[in-house]
Amino acid sequence: MLIDVAIEKVKGLISFFEGYMETGFLEALEIAKEIAVEMDIGATFRKRREIKRKKQYDENPDDTNIATRSAEESFRINYFxxxxxxAISSLTRRFEQYQGYQKIFGFLFTSETLRSLDKDSLKSSCVNLEAALMKDKQSDICANDLFVELKFLQNFMPKENIGHVEILNFLKRHDCFPNASIAYRVLLTIPVKVASAERSFSKLKLLKSYMRTTMTQ
Known part of the structure; x- marks a missing residue:
């Protein structure tokens, strides 16, 4: 999967969960009841015995509402x-790096996005990309040269909207855009997965397990 597709899918998933939190409880409840019936399990919430007590003069009215709240409503508030x-916060936190990628490489995602930029916006985007690809005061691209190439490329590309894979193939057929080719190659090698830490720690147990570890080591 390409990085721009992954960003779009994650945003769609987060928006789905946001809508699901508002309107999805009743649907989930009906599905759970159908599963409970198939498994021959009671499809009703267990009701607690209501304790009647005298209301105190300094008691908050919301406290009485909590006591009289139905089991279904309590399940929705405390669990669902x-x-x-x-899920929403985990997705947002885990894929927050995508936002940084979009700010740096977003103007290269499609030919339509590239053509929509004016001179000043395109210039600032090239400067930001040069700074992002800089290490030890050396960058893989030159912002001024990239700006000139992309400015010419805006009118030189096909009129239909194409993605960055097609743009890179187009650049390979016309070997006169070195900085643009480097920028698109870097964009296409950005990893979509964010599970490298979990994967390396799982492999660590193959080398050093609890059974092999001793006090002297």
């Missing part, structure tokens, strides 16, 4: 909403 909210 926190689980969906945790």
């Amino acid at each position: 909403t926190p689980v969906v909210d945790q």
